[in-house]
Amino acid sequence: KVDDDKSPLFVELVHIQTKSCVVKCGDEIKRGQFICRSGSVGFSPEPHVHMAAYRSAENAAATVRFRFERRAGRASGETGESSTFLVKAGGWYTSRGLVPDVTVANI
Numbered sequence: 001k002v003d004d005d006k007s008p009l010f011v012e013l014v015h016i017q018t019k020s021c022v023v024k025c026g027d028e029i030k031r032g033q034f035i036c037r038s039g040s041v042g043f044s045p046e047p048h049v050h051m052a053a054y055r056s057a058e059n060a061a062a063t064v065r066f067r068f069e070r071r072a073g074r075a076s077g078e079t080g081e082s083s084t085f086l087v088k089a090g091g092w093y094t095s096r097g098l099v100p101d102v103t104v105a106n107i
Helices: none
Strands: 010-014 050-054 067-070 083-086 091-094 097-103
Antiparallel strands (some): 010 050, 067 083
């Protein structure tokens, strides 16, 4: 079992658009790299990407938290500093971060 911060991070992507994934199991990805398009495959209320990260390839591995980066000036057209954020279950996020007062429960 591996659970230190230096071990590889395994990421699972679910509900993605069919045939949109451009990486395969074992590939190393870089910051900003396109990996897939959001979709609505399976039990899914609307298109999104469900991501889970693990520090072990074992089936019973616990998930680990990871940060997303919001880059000012990129898709948002904003200026200023980039920032990072941790997502919380049930939240609704865009490239700008959490959308206030919107949760999966009230969509």
